[in-house]
Amino acid sequence: MRNFVYDHPATRVIFGVGALDRLQEEVKRLGARRAIVLSTPEQRADAEEAMRRLGDMAAGLFTEAVMHVPIETARAARDMARELGADCYVAVGGGSTTGLGKAIALETGMPILAVPTTYAGSEMTPIYGITEGGLKKTGRDRRVLPRTVLYDPTLTVSLPAHISGPSGMNAIAHCVEGLYAEDANPIMTLLAAEGVRALTRSLPIVVREPGNLEARSDALYGAWLAGSVLGAVGMAIHHKLCHVLGGTFNLPHADTHTVVLPHAVAFNREAAPEAMRIAAEALGAKDAARGIYDLIKRIGAPIALKDIGMPEDGLDRAAKLATENPYYNPRKVEYGEVRELLENAYRGTRP
Numbered sequence: 001m002r003n004f005v006y007d008h009p010a011t012r013v014i015f016g017v018g019a020l021d022r023l024q025e026e027v028k029r030l031g032a033r034r035a036i037v038l039s040t041p042e043q044r045a046d047a048e049e050a051m052r053r054l055g056d057m058a059a060g061l062f063t064e065a066v067m068h069v070p071i072e073t074a075r076a077a078r079d080m081a082r083e084l085g086a087d088c089y090v091a092v093g094g095g096s097t098t099g100l101g102k103a104i105a106l107e108t109g110m111p112i113l114a115v116p117t118t119y120a121g122s123e124m125t126p127i128y129g130i131t132e133g134g135l136k137k138t139g140r141d142r143r144v145l146p147r148t149v150l151y152d153p154t155l156t157v158s159l160p161a162h163i164s165g166p167s168g169m170n171a172i173a174h175c176v177e178g179l180y181a182e183d184a185n186p187i188m189t190l191l192a193a194e195g196v197r198a199l200t201r202s203l204p205i206v207v208r209e210p211g212n213l214e215a216r217s218d219a220l221y222g223a224w225l226a227g228s229v230l231g232a233v234g235m236a237i238h239h240k241l242c243h244v245l246g247g248t249f250n251l252p253h254a255d256t257h258t259v260v261l262p263h264a265v266a267f268n269r270e271a272a273p274e275a276m277r278i279a280a281e282a283l284g285a286k287d288a289a290r291g292i293y294d295l296i297k298r299i300g301a302p303i304a305l306k307d308i309g310m311p312e313d314g315l316d317r318a319a320k321l322a323t324e325n326p327y328y329n330p331r332k333v334e335y336g337e338v339r340e341l342l343e344n345a346y347r348g349t350r351p
């Protein structure tokens with residue numbers, strides 16, 4: 001028998017090559033007239049292109065977005081938006097830029113229009129993160145959910161292979177944990193399986209031929225589905241471990257997700273058989289954990305924590321931090337087993 005709660009998400013999505021052409025029209029549709037464009041310094045050219053598309057509705061440009069959303073950056077962007085009389089944010093970039101828009105929207109309630117250029121999926125979630133005094137605070141709030149998302153695969157062509165692969169694995173992680181989420185529901189299970197299928201078939205092509213627009217479109221489609229899953233259902237041990245490793249040891253976000261995922265899935269193998277069956281089928285593999293591990297190798301993404309900056313003497317601390325507060329996971333989370341999981345991830349052994 002099925003029992004579930006399904007809360008319908010409220011984001012308008014425009015998907016396809018040329019979606020950015022609709023920027024001005026979509027800003028108007030939000031009832032806004034003056035948009036401030038946000039980006040990282042590296043993506044200034046993309047932000048300037050968005051400014052051109054906005055025409056007389058472009059209020060200004062803020063290109064100081066960085067990882068982990070420092071509160072000082074969010075305040076600077078908010079103040080600039082106020083001075084310019086902006087009434088809407090256009091976030092052009094990955095999770096860091098969308099995250100900046102969210103931090104400001106949390107305070108101001110101003111609408112965000114997101115133009116994602118990675119596969120992180122933040123644009124589809126009401127989850128925000130802000131770093132103050134070295135501590136990253138995260139939470140969920142409907143106010144930060146972008147009202148409109150323009151997915152234009154053309155903008156992802158410039159994402160280098162070494163970022164595209166891990167970013168895509170980050171999206172697969174949202175899907176897989178969505179399959180065994182405490183509040184999983186039939187709609188999100190369908191989305192998660194389709195997300196894994198799309199990313200599994202497209203990522204090997206994307207890293208081999210970054211300019212292949214067909215594969216880029218397929219990967220972005222998978223990332224949209226993955227972001228929708230992340231926004232709708234709770235995550236488990238994999239996301240918890242990555243949060244600890246990123247926050248405490250400053251490991252790179254998408255690379256950490258890539259390395260940890262096969263081991264987190266192997267950890268839950270017996271506790272979530274139906275989720276494993278669906279994931280394995282979508283991966284075209286006999287076993288979900290091994291299928292993920294083999295996909296990572298195929299796309300040339302990192303496979304071991306030791307290769308992405310994790311100190312070996314930090315494993316005990318990471319296992320302790322990841323087990324000191326209770327949270328949902330299909331299998332009981334205990335220090336010894338988590339320490340072993342981390343050891344395997346550190347060495348990069350096949351699960």
Ligand code: NAD
Binds near residue numbers: 068095118157254
């Ligand atoms: P990112 O946004 O930090 O981008 C990584 C780098 O790639 C940046 O220098 C960026 O400018 C560059 N880049 C992005 N798109 C590009 C493109 N198309 N071409 C060339 N360069 C490009 O990385 P990310 O992995 O997208 O986001 C990671 C952050 O997002 C983390 O802080 C993570 O916690 C957060 N996140 C939040 C959520 C959420 O729901 N709140 C979900 C996923 C990730």
